[in-house]
Amino acid sequence: MEVLNLTGEEMLDLLGAVEIVNFREAITNRADNYDIAFVEGSITRESEIPRLQQIREQAKIVVALGSCACIGGVNCLKNHLTMNQALQMVYGDSAKYYDTILARPISAVIRVDYYVRNCPPITSEFLKVVKALLLGRKPEIPSYPVCTECKVAGNICVFELGKTCLGPVTRAGCKAICVTGGRHCWGCRGLVDEPNINSEEEILKKYGLTVEQVVEKFKIYNTYSEVMR
Secondary structure, eight states, rough: OOOGOOOOOHHHHHHOOOOOEEEEEETOOOOOOEEEEEEEBBBOOHHHHHHHHHHHHSSEEEESSSSSHHHOOGGGGGGGOHHHHHHHHHHHHHHGGOOOOOOBBBGGSSSOOOOEOOBBHHHHHHHHHHHHHTOOOOOOOOOBBHHHHHHHHTOOOOOOOOOOOGGGGGGSTTTTHHHTTSOOOOOOBBBOOSHHHHHHHHHHHHHTTOOHHHHHHHHHHHHHHHHOO
């Protein structure tokens, strides 16, 4: 849906550079003769795996789009329950008509070439990745933490305000939008490649917080990550 939020000029530029052959939210006709596939959503049913594998076989490049596709996202919260418990909680007496499996990012099933992170994915980052791929370049996505962007934005550290923030170990690229808007970092972009765990522990100790308190916050988006296993 963020793609549909592109302005007129941006959309025209995009349509002038690519041919969109399969986009269920925007066009009725569908075809499978694509070179680049953007896949959103996490894997939650067994029947989705063969379809995803077919996409991988067809596409020269696969890009995970959004937090659920990239890191499993909010859907993975159900992994703390048995699948029967999850079905009963959501569907009640109708649970027998549905099936579900442990939620996971698409990289758990197929090889992913690139990622457009965030929840929802940022339109400008989506365009940046598309342009880089069309030029045959590797998209440059930040691998430093959100704290760096907070400092650039001149934000007061959330910890100084008595709150808990996941910014110290979360991948930047969102321009610290949540903190700038008066909230805290929720970790929706996933962990940086090499999170500074020692620094995070020092921060928690300084502000009287425990690792367990932060782990609970991480469960919202990062249940599937190695930190949570």
